[in-house]
Amino acid sequence: MTISTSMSRRIAISILMLAMALTSQAQMKMFRMEKDSIPFFRGFSVSFDLVGPAMRLLSDHGEYEGALRVNLHDQWFPIFEAGIGKANHENDEVTGITYKTTAPYFRIGMDWNVLKNKHQSNRLYAGFRYAFTSYKVDIIREALPDPVWQSESGFGVEGMGCSMHWAEIVFGIDAKVFGPLHLGWNVRYKRRIAHNDGDLDTTWYVPGFGTNDSDNLAANFNVIIDI
């Protein structure tokens, strides 16, 4: 009975250790460099987004955004993104509210090429970002009539200082067109980490994040040039 229990325990421990080894092996696979003759440092690429300017053109807010990405062995891609977010919503036809802001934002993070053959010209990415913006906003509502006392009670907050920190999970593709030119798109899930919304306790458009909420979904279409 004792021998049987001891053996069962040993088998259980062995299975557990095997499972742990397999799990950690799978986790390490993403971070482990493939052994081949390709050098570790593979160069830089710069990119700019086309969705943000299109949004700015077609609506009252949008972004102009560029990125610098390092290629490490076609597997890891540390990335720095910077942009300028702009909103100019003047005298809303229903609410009469004017909202203006223009401010830079910054993101830093890393993409992983999740394709099995990492050295081909097309890539499939998964990545993360940490992002930050500090912005000033004008929120103006002129001539807000008090319905009972019938006095004019408009307000205007100009240069209200705000800030936001957020994290992003990114999935995207990148396809080589010709020479150093690539085109790619990505979708981003943005999650607010911390925010200061100034004296009014809330804002509408946050540069780089989009409309102010606890989370947001966005997409970019990038023109990428290897340098």
Next chain:
Amino acid sequence: MRKVAIFLIVVTLAACTTIDCPVQNLVYTNYALKKAGGSADTLNTDTLWILTRRADGTDTLLLNGLCGTTATKFSLPISYTQPEDVFITLLADTAGCSYIDTIRIKKENYPHFESVDCQASYFHKVTAASTTHNAFDSITIHHSSVNYDVSNDHFYLYVKKNRH
């Protein structure tokens, strides 16, 4: 063709926006009639009118002839930016006597913004409340924050029983 259709569906869905304005977007104050012991009071056979003076000097009626045994509370608007709201009250009994009282509500006003799609408004913090003790013994602040949440009674109003 199928891929184009899927792409168009995705783009159309991505282009949808939502407007999350609060459904309850009125800011007003609730007054509860109370007895000295704290239980609910009622106007019974008395009738109450309340009016205020507008910015242009004219009067406007805010509460028109509240009466009866079910009259235990009422609501009044609150001004957007005045530092103090003044309400003139007229309480009439069945004996034909009328009692004029003045309720004064001092407050701080804060502009409230939700989004460019939602109407701007003002929230308030009540700092003081008083009566002239003709029709009401006293008024107390029960809930000082006045905003879209109107589930609370903001003031307790104690009707004077021995009026002369």
